Amino acid sequence: MKAVQPYAVYGLALACVLIFSVAAGCTSFVRGGRHGIVLNDLHSRLNPTRVAEVVSPRSTTDVVEAVRRAVRKGRAISISGGRHAAGGQQFGEGTLHLDTSKLDDVLAFDRERGIVRVEAGIQWRALLKYLWLAQKGESPQWSIVQKQTGADCLSIGGALSSNIHGRGVNYKPIIQDVEAFTLVDARGDVLDVSRTSNPELFRLVIGGYGLFGVITTVDLRLQQRKKLERVVEVIALDALHALSVQRINDGFLYGDYQFKTDATAPDFLQTGVFATYKPVPMNTPIHMTRKRLGGKGWKRLIGLAHSDKARAFKLYSDYYLTTNGQIYWSDTMQLSYYDDGYEKAVKAAMPVYEKGSLMITEVYVPHDHIAAFMKVSAADFKAHDVNLIYGTVRMIRRDDESFLAWANKDYACIIFNLRIVHTDGDIQKAQADFQRIIDRALEFDGSYYLTYHRWARRDQVLKAYPQFPRFLELKRRYDPNERFQSEWYRHYKRMFADP
Incomplete structure (x- = not known):
């Protein structure tokens, strides 16, 4: 698996304005530096952090050795996979940084039970390629249940650490798909973790952002490929809730809703493209000539999403309507292309360009509150000149397992991706914008996702996650010397230092 290169497969995720590619492979990371090295996330680029050293383990044994060396040196450890999370969870100033991208082997594949054991640094495309090749000519075949949309160069270990979700209309977060995992703890001991072995750690580590140890292997539950x-x-938008219920009752498995982002339109945030996916007989042909937008089309779309939002929505909706009735595999339709250099397309499209990036926030409201929430949000965005580039609605089932559960009930998930200019003033404005978005969600009995930023106020954290102080207590119980740290952890440790 070390030499496996991802397939060049087009997957059309609804987070479309980011999905295009100039290269088929995933990003390589520079390692080394006598005085440490500055690392940053790939999406927002707002988390530059100087770590003391970068270590790239290739096995659980290597991770044990690295952790024990950090213990001897009295150094904290930070952990990364694909480096897309924008909240600073991967990096800690002065830490020994574990880059898990070389932990990329498939270790076992149980065809009877539909479980694959992988090293935690493996990324989605490499896993899918293994499954396709290992089952070539077989029927039925196993494949993944869900993954994040918008990018593929994301690690399985990172997916667990953030307890991610995908486009499923009737699924819980990825904790539902985890059978077990291996964890190297703060002493360098190797633990087997599952619902029956170290069950409290199972609940804490999934969605625990790397604070309880290093996930080195994952036993992932699969489903039959469809x-x-x-x-x-x-x-x-007013029709979305009722139609979603109908689609679920009719057996649809995946779907999402990409809404209009043009603030000058009378139906701003109120009209969107609803794309859903229903199973069909396995002998249904997949036509290789099906409609595709292509790399140039996606580049044009991301430019228009910044410079002419009305044209961007028309281009996107017109294109997507032409794909109605097309047939896809249940795994490849979840794949996407992501260009780490998306700013080039933005710069080319803007008459006046200011250096910046996209920043995501994700909030949750009960399904029957989504229309009211979006109307209030539209008024707020207009009043405060919020530069929304794209937005999506997805669906999630209640997570009744993870400790720091973000889906504490069935929710509609609303993703807002804002343009942030990299100046102090614009970053401060973005923080205020995101706090207001969270306030609106909380007013509608909702919540928000901790992964994409650390800009929420203390009162917002406590309302969405009343268990958060206990989470920090348990972190210190399992890791009394705070071996595993990040800028995300340090921020919340300071926030909750006083009662």
């Missing part, structure tokens, strides 16, 4: 038909409609 063929799906895409059904596309442009609908008013």
